[in-house]
Amino acid sequence: xxxxxxxxxxxxxxxxxxxxxxxxxxxxxxxxxxxxxxxxxxxxxxxxxxxxxxxxxxxxxxxxxxxxxxxxxxxxxxxxxxxxxxxxxxxxxxxxxxxxxxxxxxxxxxxxxxxxxxxxxxxxxxxxxxxxxxxxxxxxxxxxxxxxxxxxxxxxxxxxxxxxxxxxxxxxxxxxxxxxxxxxxxxxxxxxxxxxxxxxxxxxxxxxxxxxxxxxxxxxxxxxxxxxxxxxxxxxxxxxxxxxxxxxxxxxxxxxxxxxxxxxxxxxxxxxxxxxxxxxxxxxxxxxxxxxxxxxxxxxxxxxxxxxxxxxxxxxxxxxxxxxxxxxxxxxxxx
Amino acid sequence: xxxxxxxxxxxxxxxxxxxxxxxxxxxxxxxxxxxxxxxxxxxxxxxxxxxxxxxxxxxxxxxxxxxxxxxxxxxxxxxxxxxxxxxxxxxxxxxxxxxxxxxxxxxxxxxxxxxxxxxxxxxxxxxxxxxxxxxxxxxxxxxxxxxxxxxxxxxxxxxxxxxxxxxxxxxxxxxxxxxxxxxxxxxxxxxxxxxxxxxxxxxxxxxxxxxxxxxxxxxxxxxxxxxxxxxxxxxxxxxxxxxxxxxxxxxxxxxxxxxxxxxxxxxxxxxxxxxxxxxxxxxxxxxxxxxxxxxxxxxxxxxxxxxxxxxxxxxxxxxxxxxxxxxxxxxxxxx
DNA sequence: TAAAATTATGCAAACGTTTGCGACACCCTA
DNA sequence: TAGGGTGTCGCAAACGTTTGCATAATTTTA
Numbered sequence: 001x002x003x004x005x006x007x008x009x010x011x012x013x014x015x016x017x018x019x020x021x022x023x024x025x026x027x028x029x030x031x032x033x034x035x036x037x038x039x040x041x042x043x044x045x046x047x048x049x050x051x052x053x054x055x056x057x058x059x060x061x062x063x064x065x066x067x068x069x070x071x072x073x074x075x076x077x078x079x080x081x082x083x084x085x086x087x088x089x090x091x092x093x094x095x096x097x098x099x100x101x102x103x104x105x106x107x108x109x110x111x112x113x114x115x116x117x118x119x120x121x122x123x124x125x126x127x128x129x130x131x132x133x134x135x136x137x138x139x140x141x142x143x144x145x146x147x148x149x150x151x152x153x154x155x156x157x158x159x160x161x162x163x164x165x166x167x168x169x170x171x172x173x174x175x176x177x178x179x180x181x182x183x184x185x186x187x188x189x190x191x192x193x194x195x196x197x198x199x200x201x202x203x204x205x206x207x208x209x210x211x212x213x214x215x216x217x218x219x220x221x222x223x224x225x226x227x228x229x230x231x232x233x234x235x236x237x238x239x240x241x242x243x244x245x246x247x248x249x250x251x252x253x254x255x256x257x258x259x260x261x262x263x264x265x266x267x268x269x270x271x272x273x274x275x276x277x278x279x280x281x282x283x284x285x286x287x288x289x290x291x292x293x294x295x296x297x298x299x300x301x302x303x304x305x306x307x308x309x310x311x312x313x314x315x316x317x318x319x320x321x322x323x324x325x326x327x328x329x330x331x332x333x334x335x
Numbered sequence: 336x337x338x339x340x341x342x343x344x345x346x347x348x349x350x351x352x353x354x355x356x357x358x359x360x361x362x363x364x365x366x367x368x369x370x371x372x373x374x375x376x377x378x379x380x381x382x383x384x385x386x387x388x389x390x391x392x393x394x395x396x397x398x399x400x401x402x403x404x405x406x407x408x409x410x411x412x413x414x415x416x417x418x419x420x421x422x423x424x425x426x427x428x429x430x431x432x433x434x435x436x437x438x439x440x441x442x443x444x445x446x447x448x449x450x451x452x453x454x455x456x457x458x459x460x461x462x463x464x465x466x467x468x469x470x471x472x473x474x475x476x477x478x479x480x481x482x483x484x485x486x487x488x489x490x491x492x493x494x495x496x497x498x499x500x501x502x503x504x505x506x507x508x509x510x511x512x513x514x515x516x517x518x519x520x521x522x523x524x525x526x527x528x529x530x531x532x533x534x535x536x537x538x539x540x541x542x543x544x545x546x547x548x549x550x551x552x553x554x555x556x557x558x559x560x561x562x563x564x565x566x567x568x569x570x571x572x573x574x575x576x577x578x579x580x581x582x583x584x585x586x587x588x589x590x591x592x593x594x595x596x597x598x599x600x601x602x603x604x605x606x607x608x609x610x611x612x613x614x615x616x617x618x619x620x621x622x623x624x625x626x627x628x629x630x631x632x633x634x635x636x637x638x639x640x641x642x643x644x645x646x647x648x649x650x651x652x653x654x655x656x657x658x659x660x661x662x663x664x665x666x667x668x669x670x
Numbered sequence: 671t672a673a674a675a676t677t678a679t680g681c682a683a684a685c686g687t688t689t690g691c692g693a694c695a696c697c698c699t700a
Numbered sequence: 701t702a703g704g705g706t707g708t709c710g711c712a713a714a715c716g717t718t719t720g721c722a723t724a725a726t727t728t729t730a
Contacts, residue, residue, distance in 0.1 A: 004478035005454070007686055018710045023688060033708060048474060053452040054389045054398065055686035058715045063389065073417055079409040086435060095449055098433045100421060114430055117388040119340070139383060143339035255620050262622075285590050287597075287622050342716055353680045358718060368678060390716035393685045675728065681721085691711085698705075 006047040015043060026051075053095075057119060065095045066308060067115030068124045071103050071152070075252075076280045077297045078126070081150065084301025085124060092309050094121075101128040109136045116143065122308045124301075126152040129191055146311045150304045153195050153322075160311065161322040162304040166196050166277075169293035169327025170203025171210075173275045174247055176291070178211045180335055182245040182273060186236070188257065190224040190249040197224070200249050200277060224249045226256035237264055244272055245335070251276035251283045251292055258286065258334065273335040288333035296325055341382040350378060361386075388430075392454060400430045401643060402450030403459045406438045406487070410587075411615045412632045413461070416485065419636025420459060427644050429456075436463040444471045451478065457643045459636075461487040464526055481646045485639045488530050488657075495646065496657040497639040501531050501612075504628035504662025505538025506545075508610045509582055511626070513546045515670060517580040517608060520548075521571070523592065525559040525584040532559070535584050535612060559584045561591035568595055575599070579607055580670070586611035586618045586627055593621065593669065608670040623668035631660055 008026075012019045017036065025032045025040035026049075032040075043049075057063040068085055070078045082098060089096050097120060099111035108128045113136075115123060123140055125147055134156045140147055141157050148160040177185055187204050190197030201220070208215050219239065223229050229236065240246075240261060248254035254276030258268055266272050268288055276283060276292040283290035303323055311318070343361075347354045352371065360367045360375035361384075367375075378384075392398035401424055405413045417433060424431045432450060436443035443463045448471075450458060458475055460482055469491045475482055476492055483495045512520055522539050525532030536555070543550050554574065558564050564571065575581075575596060583589035589611030593603055601607050603623055611618060611627040618625035638658055646653070 050451050052686050054392045054454055057389045059687050074414040082408055116385050282617055285621055387716050394717050
């Protein structure tokens with residue numbers, strides 16, 4: 001025990017027994033006498049023995065660790081996801097390594113490689129906005145490391161998936177706006193190569209179609225962050241007088257839109273209604289409180305972890321499945 | 336290479352050389368001929384060889400991993416901290432294992448143990464609200480694993496620390512309120528066993544003292560979350576008519592207070608002014624926008640990681656130091 | 671041409687575990 | 701008293717690396 005950490009063989013030496021005896025004694029193996037068990041365990045406790053997870057992982061060829069790659073931890077949705085993952089993982093004896101891609105393709109690839117190097121048993125991934133190529137995930141798949149995609153999923157790779165019913169959520173919220181009498185709904189859309197961006201866009205179109213409102217390309221702006229909104233403020237302000245509602249692909253952009261409109265003397269919801277997506281806590285705190293679509297991050301994280309751990313243990317070869325969480329409308333004061 | 340992952344000895348076997356040759360060839364050791372290097376590296380690339388970090392860690396007795404324990408990832412401050420830590424760590428070849436204590440003492444202890452088991456090279460910690468006993472950190476210290484405390488620090492353990500000047504921040508914001516003419520300032524305080532809670536409280540008192548405003552115990556409420564605020568709403572509403580300002584220990588509580596007051600027909604800032612601490616993004620988004628104290632989470636995380644890595648490499652035995660970030664007042668519409 | 675130096679490679683130990691198998695020393699039974 | 705059973709324990713291999721040292725072949729030097 002040269003440096004702080006006692007090993008099994010330190011204990012063996014100190015007690016004059018073999019390492020195998022110590023190893024067995026520590027887990028109350030029936031081969032070992034009670035007397036020896038007691039002595040070993042007592043000594044182990046005295047020196048604060050803690051098993052070396054690396055050595056274990058090496059031996060057992062599994063690390064009991066799952067890797068998580070999410071775009072940005074600062075978004076409430078993703079931090080809820082992480083909490084869900086952690087709770088489920090810890091409860092099942094797994095550890096979690098969390099990485100952020102920062103919406104960056106290169107960083108995502110680096111993260112994947114780092115997690116592979118660490119021999120994680122499985123991967124939980126929500127892909128970055130700027131990821132168009134999925135070969136790094138294909139690599140993971142070829143290594144027989146199971147992946148569960150979550151929210152921002154990838155349909156190229158055979159895998160389990162956990163998603164919100166984005167299509168239905170968007171359809172619901174837009175239908176709600178139409179029921180309020182809106183005819184011209186501006187959609188601040190997300191990237192169309194992302195499942196969530198596309199599905200919400202299509203839900204928007206579906207709602208229009210169902211209500212016989214003509215679709216107008218001009219009323220769709222690719223704009224999914226407050227920063228982007230700000231850089232397109234003139235365009236938005238030019239459209240706003242003609243529009244009677246804004247549906248943003250997420251709550252942050254919706255709130256930013258609300259502020260922009262309010263600063264320009266629009267009254268919400270009187271002059272123009274605003275809705276978001278995700279039910280970030282901010283939605284309930286701004287004034288007027290934001291109508292949005294609930295997205296259960298914690299539950300989705302938990303479920304994704306459950307599916308992954310399941311595949312790691314019980315049914316390795318079960319058919320892949322996609323779990324879809326229903327979307328619930330949260331009507332507040334902004335619509 | 337039975338299961339997906341090729342090892343060094345798989346390469347050795349395939350190429351008819353020894354594992355030591357492969358190991359050296361992979362890192363361009365001068366002992367190995369160019370020819371062999373080329374062959375080995377080419378083959379390694381073909382089979383997607385990636386070194387087993389566990390085996391490496393075992394051999395080298397260091398994992399190039401640092402463990403992070405923070406209370407709750409959903410708080411913007413802490414997720415910024417994490418981003419700062421990650422960027423610095425990745426840039427220096429370190430990996431990061433992130434754990435949440437969820438403000439729970441037991442969970443914090445479990446996290447510490449898990450990170451010890453994983454043989455992290457060092458620890459970055461912001462202690463939980465419910466941690467009164469610090470023996471689990473003393474254990475870490477005895478194992479000669481360096482710790483850097485961050486924001487919520489612990490003075491019992493010899494270690495580096497990174498903090499905000501909470502005292503000064505609170506003094507500034509309260510002074511600002513007094514300059515606005517306030518005389519009765521309600522303080523929604525944090526736990527007094529936490530450095531941040533105590534320092535902000537004392538900053539509040541100091542500001543009063545400097546301005547010859549009598550301190551009144553009745554105007555200090557231990558209440559640092561929206562939930563707690565809600566359960567004490569009657570108490571707050573009883574005090575509000577007599578008070579002319581509220582200073583909350585964090586922005587979430589401040590915003591919750593604003594909403595409570597607004598719902599009860601108080602005008603902000605006309606009837607009562609409200610200030611928070613931390614400059615959470617929500618502070619800029621609510622109306623009126625919240626006056627608060629800036630706290631540079633990203634930079635603090637980066638700095639903490641830098642200090643830790645420094646201690647891990649260069650100067651193991653340098654004297655411990657505490658880095659204090661200055662606090663800046665952000666005056667907005669709520670005061 | 672023998673000795674010395676150089677070049678390229680392999681052996682084996684070590685890191686901390688787990689685990690199949692074999693080795694004892696007993697005690698019991700027939 | 702020989703055979704078998706049982707209760708305790710140790711040996712050694714294996715997991716994937718790195719690295720000091722030995723080895724062998726080749727070249728250089730004197």
